[in-house]
Amino acid sequence: MSSVNLLAREVAAKIVFYGPGLSGKTTTLRKIYETVRPAHRGEMMSIATEGDRTLFFDFLPVKVERVNDCSVRLALYTVPGQVFYNATRKLVLQGADGVVFVADSQPEALDSNRESFQNLEENLLEQGIRLDRFPLVIQWNKRDIENVLPVEQLRAAINTRGVPEFETAATSGRGVLDALKAITRLVIKDLRAKRIVPAPRPTPTPVAPGAGLEAQLSQHLPMRPSQTMAAIQPPAMTPRQHPQSAVAGATAMAPRMDAAVATPPPTPAQAPSGQRALGPATALAPGLLFDHARAAEAAFAGAQYGTCVTACMDAVRRALAFAGEGSLAQQGFLLRVDGADLLRLQGLSNKVDALRVDDAAFALYFLMQVFTRLNAVGLPESA
Template sequence: MSSVNLMAREVAAKIVFYGPGLSGKTTSLRKIYETVRPAHRGEMMSIATEGDRTLFFDFLPVKVERVGDCSVRLALYTVPGQVFYNATRKLVLQGADGVVFVADSQPEAMDANRESLANLEENLFEHGIRLDRFPLVMQWNKRDLDGVLPVEVLRKELNPRGVPELETSAANGRGVLDTLKAITRLVIKDLRAKRIVPPPRPTASAQPAGLEAQLTQHLQHRQQPGAVASQPVQAGGPVPRVAPVAVMPPPRVEPTPIPAPQPGPKLLGAASALAPGDMFDHARAAEAAFMTGDYATCVTACTDAIRRALAFAGEGSLGQQAFLLRVDGADLLRLQGLGTQQHLRVDDAAFSLYVMMQVFIRLNAVGLPNGE
């Protein structure tokens, strides 16, 4: 499911490239990665699977157009095509906002295309999503080969719904970026329909037009009860006389003594309130360091807590653990970069607390740790 960062005014959406084995999913993502400017992409992380050139997953944040005053960032994934990796495909598909189905255009691959499309519909249904109501783009791949099936045949067999379809050749990159644009448009349209995108910030046009109108509004609010409003003066007419209004001095009010604060229970901060038991001390230490201005200690405590929290996802690299918990890999990369800096600012420490709380939220969502 897409996420919204209200502070950064950013909407993150997840798109999965789905299809049978060796259909061109990985090649498509690699072409996108090579085309996107380095400033607009994150690190591609992958784990190869045996017997299939498809990656376990690709993590590729790509910044795209804005929606209102929010920017949209895409996380692109592939899934393994082999049948015995269905559990992995189902896990990668969780939380997707759109799917690109990469079909192999060769005649001998038609049965695998049908099986993979049926598997996509089944896995989405287990996540409570109907394929006919989900953003989907069909990518007819390998159109550069000889003897491929006509598009009309592929459409009849695999696209009875009539979703957007594009002919591609992932080997040379032809049509791949057009496919990404098509699914991005569908995802953004779906986000707008679901009202996931926050409303735009108020602009200066919402204020009264002109300085005179603003002063008039200000004076109306400042007008005291009982004051005599000025009357319009007609040209050439007598000036009306206004009786002076007696102004009574305000009554003297004795200041009320403020009682001294009484000792009571110390409230938890937001991070420590979300922290599992094993990370509670780290969260409190991070919050205490932030309040005292020790931003380096805050970042260190957050980084240590995050590593311990991700370990609950099982053995593997930090990227694998983050993927399984659906933690933003770009945020983790930025947090790792903060550890190499000598002078840290308040916004660096605040960002570290934000990432740590996001990890704690993901742990709570999946029921980890389970207390055993």
């Protein structure tokens, strides 16, 4: 069954090419692989079984059209056609979202076509799936060979349900992509009917190319009734600025004000009892990481730079975990955070006894980068 990667906004669907031995399943898949642009395809992998050249199945991820604001990635598989590899066919068929049945149009293959189609129906039924309610397309393959059976005769023997069918010649590629497009449409329609594809995200306000971190932060910062925009706007800060400028913004937590504002907002010392103006990292943090960001900023304000870096590293680990399972580097790659900055923070967290104020300022800066990426992809959902 299909899987959804909310972080990447991608739906992965599995399509299996099924049919008797030597019907052209592998040739079909190879022709698709050759046709798809290299940038849109993954590596083709195969498992060869002794006994016949067709006894292997291939895996091929292909990028296709977007659904809502999600891309759909197709994983295309072939199965061994010979009857004594039924266990392998069952394994490959598990979790399939659609099937392309590749039938051999030659007269001597008619019985094999019937047996294979019946086998497909039985194997799906073992998974609790009825073939008449399942995305299915049929390829009448080898139409470039002489003395093949008429399509009407093949249809009467196999396609009694009237599913979409295509005359194909896998060796030349004729009709192969038409069949792929048809099964893709059926699979996407089925995913929508099952509500597998998530609803589109609200379109964020576009940020100008080359805009700094401040512009990105202002796009994602939530407005709270007790705060003005000036009170939560983070200081302009980039890695190339002098460290002292970053430190000044982080320690003072002083809000900037527009010249047109007559009365300045309260400073941290003037804030009402029980309230404290948010620092830039805390203002951007999702609810689950709010206290971690505040602890990091409090440590910075208290000149506890080692504690600040440690708190930032802990918050970054927790934030990247929302990207799913994997190493810290893999999670960072999925969130598209700067890998070099991540490595630098990891190095700083391993020598907390020798850290300076600019090291802690960098840690806070990188933490805000990570929070910005979480907001950009809508994670965590509960936040």
